[in-house]
Amino acid sequence: MKRTPTENPVTELVQGRLSRRAFVEQALASGLSVGAVSAVLSACGGDTPKQPETPSGPAPSTDAAPAGGEMEKELKIYNWSDYIAEDTVANFEKETGIKVTYDTYESNEELIAKLQAGASGYDLVCPSGYAVQVLLALDLLDKLDPNQLKNRGNLAPSFRKTAFDPSDEHIVPWQWGMTGIAWRKDKLPVPPDSWAIFHNAELAKKMTMMDDMRDVLGAWLKYRGASVNSKVEAELQQAKADAIEARKHIQSFISAPVKAQLVAGDVWVAQLWNGDTAQATAEQPEIAWTIPKEGAIIWSDAMCIPKKAKNKRAAHAFLDFIMRPEVAASIADYTGYGTPNAKALEKMENPVALPTDEQMAKLEFQLDLGEATELWDRIWTEVKAG
């Protein structure tokens, strides 16, 4: 990762990279009035420093915390596995002196279950959109303090005020992706432009759909022009019929592990996320990815602070850190997914472009199904029971 250049003495002071004395010198030199400087310093809670100043180094100082309290010395993050650049946490620790504990999980349900059980150990979690809704409904998420998120302006407008957090008060979007169709250019004469490809008997046993009720039924709902979040029984029954028809032709219901089979050529057409497809394309250039003409699912995972978090200021510091363009770019470069950070796109070698308005019109965010979950589950069980 590129080292951050000095952007702004106030930010640097807040992040603990700048000692108070150096800040005063820099700020005065850059033309701020003495009154403004002292206002910033007192806003930083520094009238009675708890630690002696260390004028020469970026050592962490508790008095560098933003208004309203001290910066904690530790931070516990709970995120999806393989979902962050290898040096992100180390760079944050080096810069702030905050000790980070980083744990991972494999499913939203695992995360929800842990927070529901009353786990208080985590300061930052990264649920998907519909899981954000569940956590909000369960009143497990805290509001963010916008004053501590100076870099929020870097985010693309399409990832602000999303359907799962309309007030935009609880989340910082992390990565986003789409569930479309991955295919082998060397095996198929024409691109699969419709979900109907999975009803094509000629490709029997060469196709897979994801092992996920929301993705499979969502695709068939889209195919018939319905919402991926439909709660209408008739629409869901039609999606069930389409899914059962597809089940006859597909080789299996399989999610991420299908990548190896696409690369090997066992599978020619797969319902898959764009990021995972990009990882497979790196190994086998004949693999392409497309959004079917009927539309597809777009999802976004988002960082949130649980109500029971103990290190909320450190959590804000981390959120602001990852919204820096170069940090967001390095994370997205590593994961292969899209970054919601518009400024980061300029710094990336191989970015996943933000969806165009035309694409966005065909894409739909997954929302929580609430009471309809039971109906969905029954229909999914019927599909799987065959």
Next chain:
Amino acid sequence: MSSSSPSPFRAPASGLVALRRRFFALFRGRPETTAWTLVGPGLSWMLLFFIGPLLLMLFYSFKQRGVYGVVVDGYTIEHYLRFADPLYLGILWRTLKMALSCTIICLLLGYPVAYVIAAGGRFKNLLLFLVVLPFWTSFLVRTFAMIFLMRDTGLINTTLLSLGLIDEPIAMLYTPFAVMAGLVYGFLPFMVLPIYTSLEKLDPSLLEAAEVLGARPVARFLRVTLPLSMPGVAAGSLLVFIPSLGSYLTPDLLGGAKQMMIGNLVQNQFTSARNWPFGSAASFIVMALVLVAVVGFLRKRDAGPGSVL
């Protein structure tokens, strides 16, 4: 208590010794205290981590479902009634058939292996070692290895193709055959080991007696060896049948998640369906069925001549 040394440095040790003596004095002439002390740790462990969660699940199975998971106030038996749906009974029936087939195949494959190992010979230890060897890696890793063996471009198909034995790959992966192969592979050692233990305890003089009395090899096997190895067969069958009834990983990974088993149904209830009470109820129904079958099986056996599991 030791009185040989007045040194203050010995005092704590003497205290400890005294404590130890008093502790062991508790057991003198009280075998039941000794028994409880020996059983205690294991029993507490089971109570805390086996019976406890089981009771919690039983409690959950009668609660109302919370829309966002877990449970909410109010009691109901609707989750048990819901299971009577042909949809769920069909899944249960398929799972039972699968588990039973797996048990029979394991028995047919495992008995001869156990017999050969128990017969001794130079390779006895090596064979036993090979039976236990798969446990050195995780079941998940071994299941993934089976995917690499069986897929279209996997080891089996590429070998057969290059030998010219087949013209196009045989579809093995994501078929019921693959699920059965995975289950049998995974559970075979659980059949072999108990049968081997029974066969090894078999007194060779009984076979000699049968031979002297004129029994031919087949009769000796059917009338002496087989009945005396039945405890091992019973233990092995239970050890295979029960876990294969609850398996959910193998049908997902090797069957392509196209054939839902009862284990997958329960798993979904606790995750995507967020219906913990129904998942708990389904688990209890399966558990009750297994319990009834096992108790019935054991009773029938106990009624038979001289058999102990």
